[in-house]
Amino acid sequence: MTEQPTTPAAPAPLTADQAAAEARRLIADAYRPGPGVPAATAWRDTTPTPTHGTTPPVPQPDRRLVPPVAAGIAVCSVAVGAGAVGIGCGAWLLLQGLSAITLAGVLAIAAPFVGIAIVATAVGTAVSRVRAGTSTTTHVYQGEVTQHTEIEARQRGMFSRTTISR
Template sequence: MTTDPKYPLTESEASAEAYRLIHEAYRPQAPALVPTSFRDDSPVPVIGDTPPVPQPDSRIVPQWAAGVAVASVGVGAGVTGLGCGAWLVLQGLSSVTLLGVLAIAAPFAGIAMVATAIGAAVSRARSASTTNVYQGSVVQRTEITSTARGVLSRSQAGR
């Protein structure tokens, strides 16, 4: 094979080199051995504190924890946006004039007046067609019986 740019590879050499590179990149490798425990055999001083030992941290964050973190950031940003919007609205309301209040309230007052007029018309239409028909004898009892026993007293209408 030639690697000099003056002499490009032939079709068969290029195919063989591509096969070699792909085969080398995807060849199965034995998994690296990972220790499951560590024993520090460094000498310990007789008197005093032990010097610090490096302890590598290789924790992996679970997918659900990463999702919760991202969601928390999103919720925080959303609440901040709502807070800014509320602040802007309240800043606008703090500089309200009487003319501005009347301009905003006029449509609502008009709608309220129309609703009240419709309600009054419906109420009058219903009350105009009401007819009461009573049948039977009427008995009026006015006797009152009172018994007082101890602290409590009871009053009953006559039967």
């Protein structure tokens, strides 16, 4: 009879101190440099940078990230926004002024418009009277007059049609 392989027994659970020590060991092993590799350290070059050097200037070609059309649209939208603000401020000033006036002020403002309306009405009336005087309203018909009173109706199917026969 052969022996069946058995799984090893599970290790006993670690205490909190043992688990912390094992975690520190695993982290130290993971970050330990290999043979011949220096340990990782921080390094800063403290030599002062020269204010100018012997290297000739390098041409830097213009590489815009924004196409000219988009820049133009942006400038145009700023101009439209500024214009809208200007119109809004003008309307606010006008309405502030109009809200502070009395009935006499309203009549004084409306007087020129009323005068223009009266003149326009007078001119329109004069023009219509001149036209009425030159046109004739007498209707003279020449020729014989016939009157058709026969009506024929046909109903077929869904639609019906009525015609006047001549």
